[in-house]
Amino acid sequence: MASRCYFSVLLHAFVFATVATLGFSQLTPNYYDYSCPNALSTIKSVVEAEVQKENRIGASLLRLHFHDCFVNGCDGSILLDPSPTIDSEKNARPNIQSVRGFEVVDEIKQAVDQACGKSVVSCADILAIVARDSVVALGGPTWEVQLGRRDSTTASREAANANIPAPFFSLSELITNFKNHGLDEKDLVVLSGGHTIGYARCINFKAHIYNDSNIDPNFAQYLKYICPINGGDQNLAPLDSTAANFDVSYYSNLVNKNGLLHSDQELFNGDSTDSLVQQYSYDNQAFFQDFANSIIKMGNIQPLTGDQGEVRVNCRKVNY
């Protein structure tokens, strides 16, 4: 008995040391089990219904979690509307006229607050849950979402401009950007697989299709109809050949020089990330498993926890 107790003390000391050194958040999958046991099922059913209506919304919702986590951590800051005190991230260069899905987040927040009988689920957690449910609804992997993030009372357009990677980035710029967020080269390659769903606007791939040489000429030709050299900047093209399915096509497209964004094709352009792209292009299981691991890691970026921040009543505004 004494030795078991000693072991338990050691174990706790070890867990504490690990938590302290990795800065691991106190997030847990069970966070709402008592305060709102129906939270997860309520959210899932709204996401399923919305993706059924318009499958692109799944992509847009996944992207919101990414753009949230990359700007001062996963704290719901992307959802705040402009106000006299909020310099909204919605107006940052990577987001303006681009990020979408805010009405669906509002709908989910209302539904979950009604199911809970009170406002207990944070907007930052809603984004993390909805990212998972969207990926599942489009045929991708599932994972256990870590929960307990709290919402920021601030936002920063400048930080959004500085921290969200751009489609004209080189491989080394992409690697550095991810590294600054605690994510490695493998995380970069596998999370870029988010581009297996959704769309991009002409303005974001024009330079790639007209000026880059690492693109299949037939693919470039097809895109030039969608994206003329003059104008058409808001026209949409799918990010991979099966934009409504979460699958490995994004990677097989890259191997065939059919990447839509310059930044996508950088991952398969004769450099250190080629071999992983090659592997994912045929290994669905590896892609799904690694995507789940890396998105959990992304969701752990600098959350507000405990009594930090707040749980917003309205995801677009800070509480009074």
Ligand code: HEM
């Ligand atoms: C690696 C660096 C990345 C860059 C440079 C990048 C850039 C972009 C750009 C330029 C668009 C199109 C936006 C528009 O034209 O309006 C886009 C769309 C998208 N991105 Fe990324 N992205 C990156 C990583 C990620 C990650 C890590 C995820 C999620 C795991 C993600 C998910 C998406 C999704 C789902 C869309 C489509 C959204 C929709 O259809 O509404 N991206 N990205």
Ligand SMILES: *[C@@H]1O[C@H](CO)[C@@H](O)[C@H](O)[C@H]1NC(C)=O
């Ligand atoms: C292609 O490159 C030229 C020379 O750098 C530049 O002037 C032009 O704007 C680029 N075209 C596109 C579509 O980006």
